[in-house]
Amino acid sequence: MTTNATECLLQLCDEQFQLEDYQSGVPRWCSGCGDNAILAAVQRLCRDEALRPEKTVFVSGIGCSSRFPHYMKTYGFHGIHGRALPVAEGVKMARPDLTVFVNTGDGDCCSIGAAHWIHAIRYNMNLTVFLHDNQIYGLTKKQASPTSPIGTKSNTTPRGSYLEALNPVSVTLGVQNVSFVAQAVDWIPEVLFDIVKAAYHHRGLSFVRIVQRCPEWLPKSFDPWLHDPNRVQILAHANGLHPSAALSRTYKNQLEHDPSNIHRARELAGDSVNIPVGILYRNPEVPCYEDLIRPDLLRTPELTRSVLDSEMDKYTIWP
Template structure:
């Protein structure tokens, strides 16, 4: 597969003439701008880029990107995206889905695009609610969420998108927040990864689930509630202004993670872990951390590339045809065939 040549573009080159239609204040606006600002920095080419979505508020995304795109059917965007990537592996494919579209009706399709490791970026907008269909509880809604479908409060245990992706075999897991300045860095890391790159983006639904992520996404006090992970860097959070610098350490006895104070910034003495993004066991531990006891892990949680599906498929096709005559006419004439001579006027 050939890496496309990088070109120079600006944000304007990625904007369409379509009116962006989300509710005022919706987090999707911020995600859209983050993507449109990131693509020029990647040297991406709009003519070589394709956005594919399913059904939901997030799935309006392709209309607002000056690229190729498909607005497909509920939950089936991964199947369409796989077909696109197999037909043209050199295309830069971005899949856009939501917590309902991707984890409910589309859960099976999402699982297979991850386990197959098809080379694309998968952005799952998680607002913990069904926004487009007027606020019903979604697979990620928290226990006791009151909605039209759960008027007495949801009794379901919510799905954990990153844990699901890891369990399905994903080789890249990232997390971001719609309005965070760090979101483009996560998108860049996902794009650099060769394979299925899964990014969960916490997105504020201003109408049906307003401020549900304020416990860790609100700017005030965010340093104490957000653990931004960078491969090769210590797992630190907090600041002296917000209660002191803290870190994440491995408890050698329980083999579990724990929060420790980091006095004087000496993280090595405190035993703080350096983030190893290739450690799958560590990734599982991070995405399962209970928020409240721990800060919310964000950034690049796992990044360990493996051979991709479309490369394997095309290599298999090449091997199957080596040394063989690819003539369709000869193939059709092979075996039990016969020729009918004469004309329609000849007697039978």
């Protein structure tokens, strides 16, 4: 890969940051909301990786999840419903030197923004995408989302939702150029952090679906998995998660899964009984769109003058 001219400024000394350097305001999410756990994991990541706050951008759409950037003391972009991904792509294309994260929800990503989701996977720009999937529209007060399990009672489906839930992990794994797919649950912080970290370190579009509790609208929905740790299947591998001994005492249902095996990843993603947690797929070889399309040239006045002149020569009629 060539280095873009704008990336030439190197940080030459180590810097230390504290969690407070990334914390902004008091989150207004409901108590017990899974978004809080995601925020904690991401702030820890920023600190551990010493991400410079001014060089980090969190882009979001609309929904509970999309309030996320307001609670980070970095640059943030809280845009419009469904369009977080194309905004983030624009930021990254203009400024490859920035670290760009995307926070999006199941309505934002899998419903109104579904077209952008499919194409973002295909572009494979170097972005880290967190899908906060609570399986319900929260901010608009309980309507069924595409990922709501069939039969979910909501204000728009008072007798239960009619359709099978869309599986975001299966969909993502089905798109050409997919390069990183992981699944986490908000109630296992250790694994959530490990996955967030692996996603950050992957170069390309890292897609992390985080199954996230909504205590307000779906208080009992996640109980089967919370009450039976064996229904959470930890995917472990030398190239994936390395569950700690403490974790392994509670979460005994573990499976060796090689993240380079996409066929196995697709099988695992389709498991309707257990939630597979870990890195399902990783392929560092998929090229990033910005590397393919961005010329390694600085847009200087001299260059502009010479190109414009040679272009206008083609159309010039001399007296």
